[in-house]
Amino acid sequence: MLQPTSLEALLAAHDAVTRLAQDRVDHRFKGLPPDAEGLTVGELAAERRSLFTGGFTTPVLALSAEALAHNLALMERYSTEHGLAFAPHGKTTLAPQLFERQIDHGAWGITAAVPTQVRVYRAFGVRRIFLANEVVDAAALRWIAGEVAADPDFELITYVDSTRGVELMDAALRDAGAGRPLDVVIELGVAGGRTGVRTEAESLALAEAVAATDTLRLVGVACYEAEVPQADGEKVRAWLHRLTALAVELDKAGHFAGVTQIVVSAGGSAWFDAVAEVFAELPSLSAPVLKLLRSGAYVTHDDGQYRRKTPFNRHPEEGALQPAFRLWAQVVSRPEPGRAYLNAGKRDAAYDLDLPEAQVVRSARDGSLRPAEGLKVTALADQHAFVEVAEGTELEVGDWVGLGLSHPCTVFDKWQMIPLAEADGTVTDYIRTFF
Numbered sequence: 214m215l216q217p218t219s220l221e222a223l224l225a226a227h228d229a230v231t232r233l234a235q236d237r238v239d240h241r242f243k244g245l246p247p248d249a250e251g252l253t254v255g256e257l258a259a260e261r262r263s264l265f266t267g268g269f270t271t272p273v274l275a276l277s278a279e280a281l282a283h284n285l286a287l288m289e290r291y292s293t294e295h296g297l298a299f300a301p302h303g304k305t306t307l308a309p310q311l312f313e314r315q316i317d318h319g320a321w322g323i324t325a326a327v328p329t330q331v332r333v334y335r336a337f338g339v340r341r342i343f344l345a346n347e348v349v350d351a352a353a354l355r356w357i358a359g360e361v362a363a364d365p366d367f368e369l370i371t372y373v374d375s376t377r378g379v380e381l382m383d384a385a386l387r388d389a390g391a392g393r394p395l396d397v398v399i400e401l402g403v404a405g406g407r408t409g410v411r412t413e414a415e416s417l418a419l420a421e422a423v424a425a426t427d428t429l430r431l432v433g434v435a436c437y438e439a440e441v442p443q444a445d446g447e448k449v450r451a452w453l454h455r456l457t458a459l460a461v462e463l464d465k466a467g468h469f470a471g472v473t474q475i476v477v478s479a480g481g482s483a484w485f486d487a488v489a490e491v492f493a494e495l496p497s498l499s500a501p502v503l504k505l506l507r508s509g510a511y512v513t514h515d516d517g518q519y520r521r522k523t524p525f526n527r528h529p530e531e532g533a534l535q536p537a538f539r540l541w542a543q544v545v546s547r548p549e550p551g552r553a554y555l556n557a558g559k560r561d562a563a564y565d566l567d568l569p570e571a572q573v574v575r576s577a578r579d580g581s582l583r584p585a586e587g588l589k590v591t592a593l594a595d596q597h598a599f600v601e602v603a604e605g606t607e608l609e610v611g612d613w614v615g616l617g618l619s620h621p622c623t624v625f626d627k628w629q630m631i632p633l634a635e636a637d638g639t640v641t642d643y644i645r646t647f648f
Contacts, residue, residue, distance in 0.1 A: 275539050284535060407440045
């Protein structure tokens with residue numbers, strides 16, 4: 214379902230994304246061919262260069278065109294079949310081209326974590342934003358009030374999790390002369406977890422505080438179930454039932470009076486099956502319920518954290534996400550037996566959850582591919598990967614090694630421009646990020 218807005222607004226948003234192709238290729242974008250200096254990104258894309266023989270320098274991160282398309286289609290189908298609206302977390306990619314494709318694949322809107330991300334989204338015409346954080350920054354709230362006032366079609370929902378936060382938000386919005394209330398949801402948190410109100414009693418008091426303002430309007434509840442300590446299926450489902458029970462309680466108390474829809478939101482990339490199951494049991498409320506899922510990492514999946522934790526492991530009959538990232542680095546040193554060094558390190562690869570995984574080797578002599586058997590990345594320096602090489606394993610200086618990566622959220626923010634490559638290495642587009 215596309216966001217209901219004017220054709221003029223849709224075209225303006227598309228034009229903003231399209232203009233990214235007018236950027237000039239230069240030193241800002243690592244890995245891109247030096248001989249492409251001065252071309253526009255669109256001109257370079259039209260050349261359909263090979264990632265391996267087209268002048269790209271290593272290390273270079275590539276995004277699989279086929280895996281990306283597969284993942285977008287799979288989560289669109291999953292959300293539809295389970296009766297969920299979808300606002301994928303945009304902090305994963307901060308890539309407007311991918312936002313556009315997510316919306317084209319049925320996303321209700323895009324989730325943000327902080328107001329600076331909202332500014333990026335708005336610059337590229339995103340018209341529905343779920344801001345999964347309490348905003349107490351007066352300057353940010355003034356800007357948000359201006360955006361809401363200037364565009365009656367713009368929808369933004371944000372969190373509240375404290376009465377002090379409500380006071381600060383109310384004061385900033387009144388000072389800004391906010392013309393219409395800002396929609397908020399109460400975040401239900403968990404002891405030992407992260408943000409959010411800890412008890413139902415606090416939630417009811419917070420709802421009363423919101424109702425006492427003219428600048429805020431309570432429209433629902435939200436949580437992030439992955440913050441449940443030592444999370445497992447039973448604990449996560451119990452926590453989600455607390456969330457839905459809170460929505461029912463607030464509705465019975467009249468706190469959603471006058472709203473056209475009630476928002477109930479959860480869902481990272483590890484437990485969206487539990488979200489679908491529990492949200493399906495939610496009883497009818499006084500207004501239609503927007504059951505909003507916020508998973509973000511699905512778009513590229515990975516070869517580590519989410520490969521282990523994806524709900525599709527528990528439900529293989531519903532499909533499988535595909536890892537879409539591969540970081541290509543070269544062997545730059547074989548100084549001793551059993552050891553090799555690649556020219557990619559912490560500045561290029563995520564390492565907060567897992568080290569990169571050696572997956573494939575491309576021969577520098579003839580371009581042939583072979584599995585990276587006998588190779589294991591054991592450590593990263595800023596610009597080097599330390600590789601343990603099993604006895605008898607073929608590997609020489611100059612060979613390209615394709616690395617699988619873990620945790621897409623910390624991969625994207627290391628690359629401003631990412632080649633989108635087909636399976637044979639043909640680069641068809643370039644994905645711009647805005648971290």
